[in-house]
Amino acid sequence: MLNNNHSVRNSMLASALILTGVSVVQAAPNTFNTALPVPQGETIWREQLVLRERSDDGPMDREVSVQALGSVLGYGVTPKLAVFGVVPYFFNKELDVSTPMGRISRDTNGIGDVSLFGRYTAYQYDFTGGTFRVAPLFGVTAPTGDSDDRDRFGELPRPLQVGDGAWDGFAGVVATYQRLQYQMDAQLLYRGNGRHDGFAHGDETRLDASLQYRIWPFSLEGISGTPGFTYALLESSLVHRERNEISTGTDANSGGTQWLLAPGLQFITRRWVVEGTIQLPVAEDPNGDAIQDDYIVRVGFRRNF
């Protein structure tokens, strides 16, 4: 009976979580990438704290809470080619769910799956006080995170693990149009998730857009040097995820499509960026009883060397 319950729980909970979504970005937008340059020989260090809450209105009353830190190092190999490494660390990934035995909580923590990617500026048009750039990017995610952690109920559901146990690949293109007063970024990204031990996260396609508008100083007239800029941000993410693969089939209660909007603020100096956004769901179309986002808070900083 315990095994049956465990099996049923695992099956139902398999839809509960998706990848944490730690942003792998180097520059301007807070939730995704940019085409702005990393100068040759320059290193950019970024830390981003992610607090994500998810829930559903189903009978199991599932609640998922994630607290993670995304650490990113970027390096300019040439003026057009930059490489990045991303290490997610999960302080806690927790699932609370109602079962016939009562409310239970399951959680884990640790280093997640490390990603490496490269970005190449394929098109660049610079003009006075602005630039337009297009840059494809390609990367892999290595199975460095634990994918078979256990608790007193047995092995944790695969979506709750900090790693998926498989090599994943992603590719996309990002475009940036930047002027002194504002900046716009757009990104199209596809992530193909590998399969390990009978499980694979559903593949993901996402379209992101960002507008950053300088609100202080509002005018640069009469200002010499390089003052710090404060930007108001509004970012949009349209994300579609396929169903997770389990054994020989797919999990009907996983994946779907969601649209998130993220207002935020960003303060930029020559050496530092400090930023924060809150992503809120505007529309969600989950498959079956797939769990949905309540909010995602992202705060962090960047530093160049």
Added chain:
Amino acid sequence: MFTKMSLLLAALVFSVSALAAENHYRLGVNGLACPFCAYGIEKRLNKIDGVTEVRVDIGDSVVQVTLKEGNTLTEEQARRAVDEAGFTLRSYAEVDGETGGGNAE
């Protein structure tokens, strides 16, 4: 008193001559539109021998470079540094006196 005055005069003469001997350049840079990006240009230009000061006026898309006496910045050096930072050199000019005194636009 006489000694103090002599030292003060010597220091003044020395500082004025040192200032006058510096070489100043004004670079127009296209593609530069945020403070975080400006640091890359400063870093590349500061690697050039003799550079004592790099000042980015982001609102004007201009970079002012100061070099010690006897050191010069060629257009090719400037172009390479700006390229390596990921931007495009729009204009190059040697200017007289304090940085900002010339206009190469």
